[in-house]
Amino acid sequence: MFNEQIDPSTPLETLRHPPKTLENPRILVARVWMFIVGKLKVPGLTIIPSRLRHYFRNMDAKELQPPNSVRGMQELQRDQFRKSVQVPRLRVPESQVQRVMPLIKKFLLKMEHLHPVRAVDKSREILLHPTPVKSWESLPTEDLQKREVTSENFSFAEIELGYENWSANEILKSVLPTEEEGLTSYSRIGHIAHLNLRDHLLPYKQLIGQVLRDKLPNCRTVVNKASSIDNTYRNFQLELICGDPEYQVETKENGVPFEFDFSKVYWNPRLSTEHERIVKMLKSGDVLFDVFAGVGPFSVPAAKKRCDVLANDLNPESFHWLQHNAKRNKCLANIQTFNKDGRQFILEELREDLLKLLLTTDTTTYAIHITMNLPAMAVEFLDAFRGLYKAEELAELPENVSYPTVHVYSFAKGENTKELVRQLVEHNLGASLDENLLEGINFVRNVAPNKDMYRVSFKLSLNLLTTSKEIEIKRKRCAEEEEVAVTKVKCV
Numbered sequence: 001m002f003n004e005q006i007d008p009s010t011p012l013e014t015l016r017h018p019p020k021t022l023e024n025p026r027i028l029v030a031r032v033w034m035f036i037v038g039k040l041k042v043p044g045l046t047i048i049p050s051r052l053r054h055y056f057r058n059m060d061a062k063e064l065q066p067p068n069s070v071r072g073m074q075e076l077q078r079d080q081f082r083k084s085v086q087v088p089r090l091r092v093p094e095s096q097v098q099r100v101m102p103l104i105k106k107f108l109l110k111m112e113h114l115h116p117v118r119a120v121d122k123s124r125e126i127l128l129h130p131t132p133v134k135s136w137e138s139l140p141t142e143d144l145q146k147r148e149v150t151s152e153n154f155s156f157a158e159i160e161l162g163y164e165n166w167s168a169n170e171i172l173k174s175v176l177p178t179e180e181e182g183l184t185s186y187s188r189i190g191h192i193a194h195l196n197l198r199d200h201l202l203p204y205k206q207l208i209g210q211v212l213r214d215k216l217p218n219c220r221t222v223v224n225k226a227s228s229i230d231n232t233y234r235n236f237q238l239e240l241i242c243g244d245p246e247y248q249v250e251t252k253e254n255g256v257p258f259e260f261d262f263s264k265v266y267w268n269p270r271l272s273t274e275h276e277r278i279v280k281m282l283k284s285g286d287v288l289f290d291v292f293a294g295v296g297p298f299s300v301p302a303a304k305k306r307c308d309v310l311a312n313d314l315n316p317e318s319f320h321w322l323q324h325n326a327k328r329n330k331c332l333a334n335i336q337t338f339n340k341d342g343r344q345f346i347l348e349e350l351r352e353d354l355l356k357l358l359l360t361t362d363t364t365t366y367a368i369h370i371t372m373n374l375p376a377m378a379v380e381f382l383d384a385f386r387g388l389y390k391a392e393e394l395a396e397l398p399e400n401v402s403y404p405t406v407h408v409y410s411f412a413k414g415e416n417t418k419e420l421v422r423q424l425v426e427h428n429l430g431a432s433l434d435e436n437l438l439e440g441i442n443f444v445r446n447v448a449p450n451k452d453m454y455r456v457s458f459k460l461s462l463n464l465l466t467t468s469k470e471i472e473i474k475r476k477r478c479a480e481e482e483e484v485a486v487t488k489v490k491c492v
């Protein structure tokens, strides 16, 4: 079952092309339209449209729908989609075509692999849409007559339609059961289409896979999410439902090329906007510590921008592809990579490097960022910053020192997820995110009903870096006890 899908009405092209492939202006128009109508664009997620770009929707016209007999089909039989249909036709003398087309353009019959205009002798046969054109009178007759086109030129033609004339969405709409939600979205990662099928669609998975592979440009592999991501490395457990078991992909995110094995590492195209937000915050010369770096969607673009990056991931496969992507993007000189547990990375590399930066550089001239994108458990690593240094180590800091900003990601489930996520961070950090610390609690995306992902951005401080969580708790307890004692004395 899709637990992350949204189904605004969107144009047909989004189904047929991978996200970000704006190679023709119609797709651009479709995306703008999608934004205006739905305002629900999820990056990386292809949403199956329920409205079409055409003036008249083919699937609203009974005669243009696939045959009823295909409903419920579980094994794809392409020949079962054949049907004959009568559609309006206009014969236009060759000499008048240029002048007639603007008058009838909006009535053209537009279907996949079907040319509505055909040359026949010295005229053109133009196929029209049966919804708006029921008869000659449906057309702008006066203007047509001025261009030598009369009712004599109007007739009905019998045409053959087949599997190739419908889009994936149209095919699936005509096959899948009507009483439950159909296929509403999927992600595209290079040549892979990634689905998260609801239980009621599982009997149709092979057919869905074949239709998508047939119809989506450059799609060679269709996989279904086999279980929720609960393994350490967060990579999706995949079930191949159609095509080649070939998971090494090449994709682009925000213009940056990446390569990886999708079956072995974490990659989620729905995070592209969030990655972009962070990368936009960074300037050349800034420092980034990326604690759970994956294959580098924060680190590689940051290194390309000439930030100094220390990127870490526990998964040896992610580590391999992280290095590969840094090399491929020619930014190896700006990135150091580590294959460690996040806590160890904070306690070792980050500790040492940050100390040097704080003591020996002017931190007012650049920014230091720490990204922690492991939303299921990153907050549990926050206590590693508490008491990271002995007070003496930071005794000589300049007064105007600028501390790093931590961007920690977290899921929160329930009613007031924003408040919940703040509490989670405060509890794990052992400090309240007052105005001095807090830079923002930012909604990233809705993951499932009642489950949201947030980024909490806050500044580290001298107190956080030199006082352990336990000491802070003890101090608070003592202060509270003292207050109680004073109140009691006052009362006596």
Ligand SMILES: C[S@@+](CC[C@H](N)C(=O)[O-])C[C@H]1O[C@@H](n2cnc3c(N)ncnc32)[C@H](O)[C@@H]1O
Binding pocket: 232, 233, 234, 265, 266, 267, 268, 271, 291, 292, 293, 294, 295, 296, 297, 298, 312, 313, 314, 315, 318, 340, 341, 342, 343, 373, 374, 375
């Ligand atoms: C949700 S992914 C995020 C990857 C990438 N930063 C992104 O934004 O797409 C979390 C990453 O943390 C890594 N990871 C999981 N547990 C870890 C740990 N204890 N220490 C370091 N990395 C870990 C996983 O291998 C995975 O690549």
